[in-house]
Amino acid sequence: GDSVTQMEGPVTLSEEAFLTINCTYTATGYPSLFWYVQYPGEGLQLLLKATKADDKGSNKGFEATYRKETTSFHLEKGSVQVSDSAVYFCALRDTGFQKLVFGTGTRLLVSP
C-alpha cells in the first residue's frame, strides 16, 4: 500500500539556520503531496501542497518540490525562527478515496 517515510527527529537548529526535513513516498499512480504542521497542543494545519510532478509548494518561507523521479517531497526553509518549532508531517493523498497517509512526523526545535 501507499506509505510515507520521514526522517527521524528531533531536528535541533539555531535560529536563522537552514532547514531540510526529508520525505519520501511509495504510491501507485500520482498522488498529491502535503506538508502539515502541528504546534504544541493543537491540531494539524496545512503548510503547503503539490499536486503534480515538479510542482513547488510554498508558504511562510517553507518550500517543497514534488520530485517524481526520486519519489521525494523534502521540506526546506532558508532561515528558521523559534516560532517554527513544531512537529511537521509529510502526507500523500491517494488517487482513490482521498484518504491521507501520513509519515510519523519530525519534531523541529529551534533555539534562539
Added chain:
Amino acid sequence: SQTIHQWPATLVQPVGSPLSLECTVEGTSNPNLYWYRQAAGRGLQLLFYSVGIGQISSEVPQNLSASRPQDRQFILSSKKLLLSDSGFYLCAWIRRSYNEQFFGPGTRLTVL
C-alpha cells in the same frame, strides 16, 4: 467559512469506562469525515472514515467504534477503554473534489 469543532478538549477516564468524542463541521455539506489517533511519540493513525450518514469504514480493528448520525456529525466511541487508547484524537474533513483536509483542534484522552 467552514469550521470544525471537537469536544471535549481533554478527558481523563479510568480503564474500563465508556468513551464518546464528538466532532461537528459547520459551513459545508456532505463532507468526508475522518478520525485519527496520535499516540505519544508516534505518527497519525487513521481509525475511521465516513463518506455519508451511517457509512463507516474501519481502518484498524480495535475496541473503538464510530458513528455518523447526521451529515456533519462524527462520533468516536468505546464501551470499555484500554490503557492503550490514550492519545490525541483528531477529527478531519475534506470537501470532495478538493485536495485539502482540514483538522479539528483535537481531544487529548488519558486513560488511567
